[in-house]
Structure formats: structure tokens, C-alpha cells
Amino acid sequence: MANKLLHTPDGVRDIYGVECTKKAALQEKMLKVFHLCGYQDIETPTFEFFDIFNESRGSVKAKEMFKFFDRDNHTLVLRPDETPAIARCAAKYFLDEDMPIRLCYIERTFINNSSYQGRLKESSQTGVEFIGDDSADADAEILAMVIKALKAAGLTEFQVELGEVDFFKGLMEEAGMDEETEEALRALIENKNYFGVEELVMAQPISKELKQVFLKLPELFGSLEQIQAAKELTSNPRALRAIERLEEVNRILEHYGLSDYVSYDLGMLSQYLYYTGIIFKAYTYGTGDYVVNGGRYDKLLEQFGKDSPAVGFGISVDELLLALSRQKIEIEVSVVNTMILYEKEARENAIRLSGHFRGAGMAVQLQLKDPARTLEEYQAYARRRNFNNLLFLDRSGFTVRVMNLVLDRTEEIPLSEYLK
Template sequence: MRDKQLHTPEGVRDIHCNEALKKHEIQRRIMAVFHHYGFLDVQTPTFEFIDVFSHDSGTIDIKNMYKFFDSDGNILVMRPDITPSVARMMATGYHHENTPKRFCYLGNAFRNIESYQLKLREFTQAGVELIGIDNEDADAEIIAMVIQSLLAVGLKDFQIDIGQAGFFKGLLEEAGLDSKYEEELRMLIDQKNYIAVEELLDSLELDEAHKKVLLDLPKFFGDVKVIEQAKSTTMNKKALAALDRLEHIYSILCDYRVEQYVSFDLGMVSQLNYYTGIVFRGYTFGTGVSIVDGGRYDTLLEEFGHSAPAVGFAIIVDEVMNSIERQHIEINVPSTDTLLLYNRKSRTMAISVADRMRREGMRIEIGMLDRDLDENINYGKKNNIGGIMNFFSLEEVELVNLETEERNTVDVKSLF
């Protein structure tokens, strides 16, 4: 019992002062990019009815959700993914509006994953959803936003891999593969388990040509040239249309001047089967998993009774933080400007000065001078405080620059 009092459960952790400041700054920069693109903040509940994340919606497997009952016997879940929550909100709150909606959000999601995967079970997502537009320009804008967001937090060496769910679905259609096998095949391909993929295809008795195309999906990885190579493998209209769209998206990304951050991975098939068009993931050094996941989901809102195309993404803030730390990227965070000390006689004056300085936008820590000044100097240095104002009398105040250790005594009246 006592051990559990002192420890956090598997997959969650405390975030301490300086790290919390850095996380806040990273989130601020990302959200600023979202706002500059005209996206507006929304918030959805931390827990929802389990129906929002049902199997039919193509979201996270139910076994990976945190589930509990409310007092009325309803099954609730901690949201494992924020996109379905936004889709529900759109369907219930904006169903009479036909104009496009630009939503952005920042919040925590929860997944009850196996402990051996060494992933966080509570993690922060910063994301956007562009609802009501179905064209290449919307897809390209979303990918450009991802890139600008990662650049804004200081990352430079990263890559956005883009795939196309429509290409994969077209290949399955051409092969005559029953849709009931699609989810299993998608999961195996997403896990890069190609031995199991081959065994599954063998059991379905596919002809060698279609089997080879599906097994060769990982080979279609690289620059824009792989799209043309992929076109030679299929005659399916759905698959070819998906590839044409990818080429158009790339052309627009060139207009955004971000093509150097983009590659194509036609073997990318997300386990979230609500994706219907482009799918993409962002990778960088310092983390073994993607730092961004996104794509087009034109049928998800239909699950909530509202038909509208949509495209979006979520940045996993915690993984971005890991990458920034391991790449030794400096994130400047604000610290306390001044430690203001006083005794009983000078308390009223010191509090008045502190209030004025705070109104001017400064960060002021205030406290009774109940220990040696040198101890306060050491405390200030340890906590990156800029300086100390020591109101040791009603007439004079001692100023200490903690960077240079220079000390000056000035008349209190000079502060007013």
C-alpha cells in the first residue's frame, strides 16, 4: 500500500517545474501556428460514452480503452483519441451549418496499452480538424501546418511520410479480397509483420500478381517518383485516383516550399480505419515512434449522423518533447525576474513594489527575509532568478544581480 502511495501507475508520470515550463512553451508555439492558419480552439470532455469510440467508427480497439460505469450504469471511456470527440461535437453542435469549420485543440488522451510497449498511457495531443472541404488544397494545407508546427518548436531534421488509404483499398478491391479481411491485413501491414501478411494472403488463395503487389507495398517508399512506379502495378480506378491525388498534393506542397520535409510511403496503412484518403506520420530522431499522426476521414462524421469530409492531425506533444531533449534543442522558458525580500517593518512597502512590478509584466517571487542573504542568493541561482531586491530597511533596498553577483544599495524613494 505504501509503495503505491509513492509511485505513479504504469504509463503515467509527473512533470516537474522546468520540464512543465518547456512543455507549456512547446504547446504555446504549436497552438500559435494553428491560430495563424485561422483555426479556432475547441474543447471536448475527457470522458465520453463508449459509443463515440465504437468499433464501427474505426477508432482504437476497445481493449485499449479505460472504461468505467457512471451512476446510471452507462459505460464511459477516457478518450483514447480526440478526433472522434470533435466529430461528435461537429455533428451535434454544427449540423445546420454548411460552411467549413476549422477546429484546433489541446488535451490529454488515454490508452490502456500493454506495458511492454513502453509508451505513455496518458499523453498530450495538439491537433486540428478541417471539416467540410474535400480537395487537394485542404490536404496540402494540413500537411504544411504540421511542418510549420514542428519548425516552430525548433525541430529541423524531421520527415513527414505520406500514404494513401484509397490506394490500399483500391488494391484490395482489385484483388477481390473480402472486406472482412481488410482490418486484419491493415493491422499486420501497419505492424510491418510481413511474414504474417504472406501467410494470410496464402490462406486466401490470391493469385500471384495481386499477392506480389500487396507484399511489395513497403518498397513503394521514397520521393515523389514512387507514385509513378506504383501506378504501373494496378489498373484499379480507385487506386489510380488516389495516386493522382498524391501527386497534386505534392505539387501544392512545393508551392508551400516544404517539399524537402516530405516523403511517400504507400505501405503506410493506419490501424485507425476511419481514414479514407491521405494518411501521414511525422518522424524525427530521439523517439522510436511517430510524433504526428493524421489523415483524411471523410466518412467518420456519418457515424454521428452528419455527412461531411474532413482532414486533420494530432501532434503527440510528449514525443516532441523527448525528441527536443535528445537532440539538445534549447527551449527558452521564462523564469522569475526578481526575488523580493522584506522584514516585518518593510512588508507593506515591499508588497506594494511587488504588485506594481507584476502589473508591469514581471515575474516576482516575494518572501520574508528569515534566512541569511547568501542562502537566498544560492536559492535564486539554483532557480534561475534574475536578481534580488532586499528591503532590509524602510529607507534603503539592496539590489543583487545574480548573474554578476554585483550588489548595490539604493534609496527606496528611487523605486517610486
């Protein structure tokens, strides 16, 4: 029973030591990019009313939420998706603001995935939401921030795949398929299941030309030129406007000097049904999943009483950390590597010495020596904690015995040399 208490449930994990320090440093690097772009911090509750995230909002499915009841019998959920939470906040605090709002966050999301998927159920996420601007410039700003944030994190090899859900929605309007068929087709196209798409589409009572577009849809990815070729496949106005939007976003990204990081995919769809325009994911090697997910959601805030367009993204910090580790990209952090050990009689001087180092910006641990333990035991302990140096003040307190644990060298230095 005691051993059972030490284990965590499936889908969550402990993070400690250097890994935890690196994670905080990584988040701070990306947050700095957001702040430099004029975005302001926001924090939403870890749990909210179920209705904020219900399926009619286009968020995650109800069966994938962690639900519970409060003492007043309200159904609450742990936050599965940051976007609806920020949409609620924007409608509450910025209802009458008719100019753009830029928000950024570091939060955790909770999704009750199947254990067989191998995904974390509690994930760290950092991202931004740009509310109140429906222009291609806003889309490009968001994509530029994705690229800059990933570069700030240390990635050099990654790709942002950009799509436009209105291309698919335009074709679906023209086809007049029912909701169940649309859902099935959406899944097949997203998974690039060519045979599945062909089987489903050929059974539909739609024109031969429209069938050909659907059959081609899983293949419509790659360079902008490949996407532009899709204009020859359809005359659907909504679908054509979607391609034109991607062309405009690409032109703006060229001004940022970042267009080479972006490829295009007209077959890209999402489980989040609130997306209405551009949609994108970023990938790198070393992880089996995307590290960034985002898009435009112009109708979501309307559900909370604020008719305002919006676009944003979330970066999966856990997936990004995994990718950086597998690519052997180091996150430089300052960690404590020195311990000051002192006997009780040398307490005052030990505290002065620690203040000297900390005042100079150097991290040190201050540790009272247990009389029952030997100096060798503390040396072994310091090595286990990956410390490089052990500084010992005996009861006289006027001499520092400096033990370099890497070079296995010891010297004695007067305390006055440090404090002069």
C-alpha cells in the same frame, strides 16, 4: 505506505517547473500557427459515453480504453482519441452548416497501453480538424500546417510520410479477402514484414498480378517518382485514383514551398480504421515514435448524423518535447529568477517594489522573511530554485540589498532609485 502514496501509476507522470513552462510555451507556439490559418478553438469533455469511441467507429480497441460507470450505470470512457469527439461536436453544433468548419484544440488523450510498450497512457495532444471540404487543397492545407507547426516548435530536421489508404482498400476489394485475413495483412504491411506478407499472399486464391502488387506494397515508399511507378503494377481504378490524389497534393504543396518535407508510402496504414483517403505521420530523430498522426476521414461524421468529409491531425506534445530535448533545441521561456525578500516592517515598500518590476513585465517572487531563518538560508534556497538575484529589504525598508547569486556580489541601492 506513505512512500507508496507519492508514486504515480504506470504510464502517467508529473510535470513541473521549467519543463512545464516549456510545454505550455510549445503548445502556444503551435496554436498560434493554427490561429493564423483561421482555425478556432474547441474543447471537448475529458470523458464521454463509450459509444462515441467504440470499435465500429474505427477508433482505438475497447481493451485500450479506460472505462467506468456513472451512477446511472452508463458506460463512460476517458477520451482515447480526439477525432471522434470533435466529429460528435460538429454533428451536434454544426449539423446544418454546409460550408467548411476549421477547429483546433489542446487536449489530453488516455489510452491503456501495455506497460511493456513504454508509452504514456495520458498524453498531451494539439491538432486541427478541417470539416466540410473533400478537396486536395484541404489535404495540402493540413499538411502545410503540420510542417509550419513543427518548424514553429523549433524542429529543423523532420519528415512527413504521406500515404493513401484507398490504394490498399482498392486492392483488398479486388482480392475479396475476409476481414480476418485483411487485418493480418494490414499489420504485416504496416510493419514492413516482407516474408510475412509473402507467406500470407501466396496462400490466397487471387491472380498472379494481384499477388505481385501485394508483395511489392511494403517496398512502395520514398520519393513521388517511386510511388508513381506503382501505376505500372495495377489497373485497379480505386488504387490508381489514390496515386493521382497524392500527385495532386504534391503539386499544391509545391505552391506552399513545402514539398521537400514530404515523402510517400503506399504501404502506410493505421490502427484508426476511420481513415478513408490520405494518411500521414511525421517523424524526427530523438524519439522512437511518430510526433504527428493524421489523415482524411470522410465517413466518420456520417455516423453521428452529419454527412460531411473531414481531414485533420494530432501532434503528440510529449514526443515532440522529448525530440527537442534530445536534439538540444531550446524552447525560450521567461522564468522567474528574482526574489524580493522583506522583513515585516518593510512590507509596503516591498509590495511597491514588486509592483514596479511586474509592471515592467519582469517576474519576481515576493517573500516575507521568517525571523527564525537567516539571510544565508534564503540565499541557499534561492540558489536551489535557480534564481539569479535576491533583493532584501530590512525593517527600514528604504534600502535594497541586491545580491547577485551568479557573480556572488552584493551592493546596496536606495529604494528611491527603483521607484523614481
